[in-house]
């Protein structure tokens with residue numbers, strides 16, 4: 314364990330030494346950054362400040378990217394049973410919403426029409442819809458390829474805060490609905506902050522607190538059940554296990 318910790322420190326020191334002015338928080342903030350910081354400040358530090366990438370591929374991430382990409386291309390057919398189940402759920406759900414709408418293109422596409430920029434807590438921010446409807450409908454949609462967890466509601470609301478704020482800043486009208494569709498269990502969750510001021514304020518406070526703690530360089534470890542599937546765990550000293 315001591316050897317691993319020493320190796321970890323050496324890696325960090327080498328990265329700090331060679332990275333010059335890169336050791337700064339990202340200039341553009343996002344939901345993923347805030348939610349990762351809230352889950353574990355050390356994981357945020359390793360991923361977004363040091364800039365480490367897990368050498369181990371995540372099957373869940375690969376599956377999620379593939380499903381998102383197929384839906385955005387309106388391709389709802391797969392020979393894989395699990396993929397087909399999720400694609401059919403997405404197709405059926407879209408049929409209940411207004412026709413048309415704008416689908417995301419891809420993460421790499423600089424002109425992705427579903428990517429919105431704006432200002433959150435005085436910082437440049439970005440958020441990406443999976444599908445959206447412009448005014449008059451004012452609807453946003455985010456696919457989740459996992460299952461719904463009520464205990465993660467705060468995270469969904471924080472994501473909802475980013476999406477709804479940037480939508481409002483772009484179109485100058487508030488969103489009417491912001492939907493998280495869980496394709497793993499077919500659950501639909503609608504962001505509560507659009508109609509509940511307390512939840513809106515709670516999400517806003519959580520974002521401000523996280524940004525303030527990042528500025529104060531508070532990057533302590535937060536060991537939890539998440540450590541076993543944290544993609545930074547290969548870099549983190551292993552005393553959480």
Ligand code: SF4
Nearest residue numbers: 353356540543546549
């Ligand atoms: S393994 Fe646990 S403590 Fe370490 S970075 Fe990941 S979540 Fe944080």
